[in-house]
Amino acid sequence: MVAEAVERDLSAIAITDHDVLTGIDAARAAAPDGLEIVPGIEMTAAWPDSARAVHVLGYFIDVTNTELLAALKRARDLMASHVDLVLEAIRRVGGTLEREHLDRYRHRYAGGAALVLGMLEGGVLRGALPGTGMRLLRMAAAEPRAYSVREAVSLIHAAGGVASLAHPSKLKRGEPLLPAEALAPFLASGMDAIEAWQWIPNGWGSRHYLSVAQTLGVLVSGGSDDHGKRTAEGKIRLGAQSVSAEVLEALRERSLVFRQRPAR
Ligand SMILES: [Zn+2]
Numbered sequence: 001m002v003a004e005a006v007e008r009d010l011s012a013i014a015i016t017d018h019d020v021l022t023g024i025d026a027a028r029a030a031a032p033d034g035l036e037i038v039p040g041i042e043m044t045a046a047w048p049d050s051a052r053a054v055h056v057l058g059y060f061i062d063v064t065n066t067e068l069l070a071a072l073k074r075a076r077d078l079m080a081s082h083v084d085l086v087l088e089a090i091r092r093v094g095g096t097l098e099r100e101h102l103d104r105y106r107h108r109y110a111g112g113a114a115l116v117l118g119m120l121e122g123g124v125l126r127g128a129l130p131g132t133g134m135r136l137l138r139m140a141a142a143e144p145r146a147y148s149v150r151e152a153v154s155l156i157h158a159a160g161g162v163a164s165l166a167h168p169s170k171l172k173r174g175e176p177l178l179p180a181e182a183l184a185p186f187l188a189s190g191m192d193a194i195e196a197w198q199w200i201p202n203g204w205g206s207r208h209y210l211s212v213a214q215t216l217g218v219l220v221s222g223g224s225d226d227h228g229k230r231t232a233e234g235k236i237r238l239g240a241q242s243v244s245a246e247v248l249e250a251l252r253e254r255s256l257v258f259r260q261r262p263a264r
Contacts, residue, residue: 001226001238002030002037008239012248014059014223016040019075019146020108021063038248039063042166043152044075044111046145047186053145054171054186056152057195057221060255061161068159075146079111086115086140093132095124115140150189157190160259162251164193164221168212169205176200177208180215187216192254197222199241219250 005013015024015037027037041058061068083099090097097118105114116137119125125133147155153163165186169176183194196209197220206222213220222243226236 001228002027002035004236004238005035006032010035010239010242011245012036012038013238014038014040016042016057016059016223017108018042018055019044019072019079021061021069021072022108024063040161041068041072041156043072043147043156044143044145045147045149045152047149051142052171052173053143054149055166056149056156056191057164057166058152058156058159058161059164059221059251060259061156061159062259063159065159068155071147071151071155076109078144078146079109082112082144083110083115086136089136089139090119090124093125093128093136095119095128095136097122097124112141112143148189149186153190157258160255162192162219162221162255162258163190164195164219164251165191166195167198167225168194168196168209169198169200176205178212180212183212184216187218191218193219193221193251195222196220197241197243197247199223199225199237219254220247221251222247 001013011034013035015027017023019041021041024037024039031037038059039061041061043056043058044053045056047054083102087097087099099110101122102110102114102118105117119137119140125136156163165183168178168183171178187194194209194213196213197206210220222241224237224240226238228236230236
């Protein structure tokens with residue numbers, strides 16, 4: 001990622017892995033002087049009465065914050081037990097899917113999506129009784145959540161970071177352009193920003209969410225949401241949705257509010 005960022009002449013990138021911070025030190029160690037690594041996180045959080053997870057981004061977090069580290073570990077442990085349970089259920093109906101098979105879908109740890117992909121692509125449900133496949137797919141998709149949106153936001157704040165609502169265009173299936181009223185309840189959890197500059201081919205949506213942010217009086221963040229996947233041409237998304245220096249500086253300034261808060 002760092003090498004790709006240098007190649008693209010970027011001056012800063014944020015590392016926001018899902019529920020894990022281990023990539024940040026490596027990125028910092030690899031980064032040359034002209035490239036700032038913004039320490040970040042994307043927390044997979046629960047929202048009441050919704051099966052869909054809400055992703056909460058944190059920027060400028062202190063990666064040594066023990067409260068945040070403990071919460072993230074709890075999330076990964078919960079997910080590991082979930083994966084084990086589903087793999088066991090697959091074995092019980094005579095299917096074979098092992099942890100190693102899931103590695104190709106996730107770089108840091110496996111969750112529901114890796115299980116579903118592994119089951120479908122590996123054909124592990126072939127020959128299972130009718131209804132069994134669907135039951136196992138549903139079981140795999142029903143991931144456990146270690147924190148609510150509100151808890152995620154307060155963990156990010158306690159670690160001196162700013163919290164942003166990730167890719168609002170993906171919050172509700174089939175409704176990419178949500179109005180301000182629809183986002184207000186999420187922001188009421190204490191979020192500082194919304195990801196207005198989200199990676200959408202051709203850039204549509206950003207203008208809409210910039211005006212939503214203005215209506216709601218919150219900051220904006222943005223990024224290419226690069227998950228490392230390569231296109232047929234061998235390209236990755238990094239840098240495909242950049243933000244201006246002003247956007248970065250406004251987030252940094254906001255983070256100082258939380259950094260300067262006296263320790264409890
Ligand atoms: Zn996300």
